[in-house]
Amino acid sequence: MSPLNGFSLSRWWSIVLKEFLQLRRDRLTFAMIVGIPLVQLTLFGYAINTDPRHMPTAVISADHSEMTRTMIASMKTSGYFDIVAELPDEEAGRAALARGEVQFILNIPAGFTRGVLRGERPALLVEADATDPMATGMALASIDRLAAVVAAKDLTGPLAFLAAGQAPFDVRVHRLYNPEGITQYNIIPGLMGVILTMTMVLMTGLAITKELERGTMENLLAMPVRPFEVMTGKIVPYIAIGLIQATIIVLAARIAFRIPFAGSVVMLYVAVLLFVAANLTVGITLSSLAKNQLQAMQMTFFYFLPNILLSGFMFPFQGMPSWARFIGNLLPLTYFNRLTRGIFLKGNGWWDLWPNLWPLMVFTVVVMTVAVKFYRRTLD
Amino acid sequence: MSDGYAIDVSGLNKHFGDKHVVKDVSLRVRRGEILGFLGPNGSGKTTTIRMMCGLLKPDSGSGTCLGFDIRRDSGQIKRRVGYMTQKFSYWDDLTIRENLDFVARMYDMPDRSGAVGRTLTGLGLTDRANQLTGTLSGGWKQRLALAACLLHDPELLLLDEPTAGVDPGARRDFWEELQRLSAAGISVLVSTHYMDEAERCHKLAYLSEGRLLAQGTSQEVIATQGLITWAIHGGNLSNLSETLQRLPGVEQTVLFGAMLHVSGRDGELLERTLRATASGTGFRMEKVDTGLEDVFIYKMKQSAKESGPGA
Numbered sequence A: 001m002s003p004l005n006g007f008s009l010s011r012w013w014s015i016v017l018k019e020f021l022q023l024r025r026d027r028l029t030f031a032m033i034v035g036i037p038l039v040q041l042t043l044f045g046y047a048i049n050t051d052p053r054h055m056p057t058a059v060i061s062a063d064h065s066e067m068t069r070t071m072i073a074s075m076k077t078s079g080y081f082d083i084v085a086e087l088p089d090e091e092a093g094r095a096a097l098a099r100g101e102v103q104f105i106l107n108i109p110a111g112f113t114r115g116v117l118r119g120e121r122p123a124l125l126v127e128a129d130a131t132d133p134m135a136t137g138m139a140l141a142s143i144d145r146l147a148a149v150v151a152a153k154d155l156t157g158p159l160a161f162l163a164a165g166q167a168p169f170d171v172r173v174h175r176l177y178n179p180e181g182i183t184q185y186n187i188i189p190g191l192m193g194v195i196l197t198m199t200m201v202l203m204t205g206l207a208i209t210k211e212l213e214r215g216t217m218e219n220l221l222a223m224p225v226r227p228f229e230v231m232t233g234k235i236v237p238y239i240a241i242g243l244i245q246a247t248i249i250v251l252a253a254r255i256a257f258r259i260p261f262a263g264s265v266v267m268l269y270v271a272v273l274l275f276v277a278a279n280l281t282v283g284i285t286l287s288s289l290a291k292n293q294l295q296a297m298q299m300t301f302f303y304f305l306p307n308i309l310l311s312g313f314m315f316p317f318q319g320m321p322s323w324a325r326f327i328g329n330l331l332p333l334t335y336f337n338r339l340t341r342g343i344f345l346k347g348n349g350w351w352d353l354w355p356n357l358w359p360l361m362v363f364t365v366v367v368m369t370v371a372v373k374f375y376r377r378t379l380d
Numbered sequence B: 001m002s003d004g005y006a007i008d009v010s011g012l013n014k015h016f017g018d019k020h021v022v023k024d025v026s027l028r029v030r031r032g033e034i035l036g037f038l039g040p041n042g043s044g045k046t047t048t049i050r051m052m053c054g055l056l057k058p059d060s061g062s063g064t065c066l067g068f069d070i071r072r073d074s075g076q077i078k079r080r081v082g083y084m085t086q087k088f089s090y091w092d093d094l095t096i097r098e099n100l101d102f103v104a105r106m107y108d109m110p111d112r113s114g115a116v117g118r119t120l121t122g123l124g125l126t127d128r129a130n131q132l133t134g135t136l137s138g139g140w141k142q143r144l145a146l147a148a149c150l151l152h153d154p155e156l157l158l159l160d161e162p163t164a165g166v167d168p169g170a171r172r173d174f175w176e177e178l179q180r181l182s183a184a185g186i187s188v189l190v191s192t193h194y195m196d197e198a199e200r201c202h203k204l205a206y207l208s209e210g211r212l213l214a215q216g217t218s219q220e221v222i223a224t225q226g227l228i229t230w231a232i233h234g235g236n237l238s239n240l241s242e243t244l245q246r247l248p249g250v251e252q253t254v255l256f257g258a259m260l261h262v263s264g265r266d267g268e269l270l271e272r273t274l275r276a277t278a279s280g281t282g283f284r285m286e287k288v289d290t291g292l293e294d295v296f297i298y299k300m301k302q303s304a305k306e307s308g309p310g311a
């Protein structure tokens, strides 16, 4: 029998009409139909940059001369480097890299200019935080050309002979943390946060809407239980689940992907705990705002989208325009990505982690406050 | 404490959007009394009950439940009230024992396992304590819900259509239990659609379209309407009913199976009309006591007439 046998146009049309009517009354779905393309287009079109420029760079200079100034100026004009700091010594430079405050350090040794003028071909040292190969690749490739530019500008007249032939100085590049530029080293620790975000927010997102849909909320509200008790009580089992998930990912990272682990396990678990708490409060807040489980899922998806794109997980954080970085700075995943990469690859200590730990705590407290405020105390 | 009233609320109003669902409702329930809460579907019974236990905030009005202010002390009220929701609202994916344990913990019961054990025994569900609640039949769910809301020894029970969809035997058991509880000093507010249940209540309150139309004992409620009622037995009663409705003195006819109730406020006029119409036709008729059902149908029609069609 053909599926068209006995097909009734009017029956079929009544289904079409019913779907349209229901869709029109489902405002959130409607908002998603319009919102998702706009958000995706904006994020992919404007925020994401696979050739990131304006990377924060610090200079450690033991030699101030016309030539080093030209060197620094030409780095700026290349568009890849923004000079954000002058640091006194190597130690300060390493610390800034470890904390992720700068992506590059330009280290100019003492007597550099004299060395060039004497034709000794001295070396400049560029240190890069190569955790994310995508963030550093193009910038480092541009560095090699700089020596020639400097030579052409400053080595003129009687010094022109120095510019001829071989470059008058060397640029030595030091890729720290991920010297071979292995993408997995960056992706796998980052994936930990992505997976935790997805599962934690989704599971708690359904926690309260489930009660509403099944009618058990009325019973719960009629009992002498406080909103804070309900909220935090519902969260606790998922903290355990989050820790188990994190453990699975760490083991897979070590065993299957052979990701180096330079830091401390205790610190990793502290970071995971704070991050899981932050996400659970988001989930429980969405759950309080949503009217049913479908809405909770839709909200979770909306929350997930910027987390994936703007947190530095997929695309280099420093390469995004400032408005996108601003949004990224509001997301717990941004901080957690820095924490996991810092612990896995850089071996960060408490002092290095702190700038990314406290925002998670603030986030959790603020969102929990919102959640308790929006919790239904009545059926109104 | 609050002059012996378990519930004492006045002037309660509630709107949902621009729909005025509860209108100036004032209710009093004495301690140990069973108040039957009657009214058609959508008349605002559930909404009123929810306002009394703090699940909804009244738009205006005030009052006390067990001496506690219904606006400010909902925490205190919840601790002392047992509320049985209209729709079963325990957790289907917990076992019977787990549900009872949960409730006992919620109310910080000192001897939790003892209380749960006694409740299970009382229910006769000890063997099935580890069965998932979702697998229980409707009647059992209702019994479980009542037992669960009694677990913490509440002083006041708010029961929202507890016997809807329950078989007659289970209904009778249920009411015996309620009468026992009331004798033990527990106050009860119970909403129902069944007239036989209404007759078992000490007091009645009748709600229609959000307005309280009558309150008092069933005799009082019946007396205030001043209806005279005749019962007619015989052949084609529905035709007779249609005829009578158009005649003077007849304000209402209600068919109860093989018997027609005809009511009106002017007894003489009614009697004359009936005798003129039904004499010599083989119908048997007698004057009877006006029943609750006659009164409530009468009230419902009156309020529908007042608010007009489409309201």
Ligand SMILES: Nc1ncnc2c1ncn2[C@@H]1O[C@H](COP(=O)(O)OP(=O)(O)O)[C@@H](O)[C@H]1O
Residues within 6 Å of the ligand: A379, B016, B021, B039, B040, B041, B042, B043, B044, B045, B046, B047, B048
């Ligand atoms: N949460 C709500 N939102 C909007 N309307 C409601 C809500 N709850 C009840 N209503 C409306 O209020 C009226 C009274 O309902 P309810 O109190 O449940 O009546 P009853 O329990 O007597 O059947 C009904 O018309 C119902 O549709």
Ligand SMILES: [Mg+2]
Residues within 6 Å of the ligand: B042, B045, B046, B047, B086, B160, B161
């Ligand atoms: Mg109801």
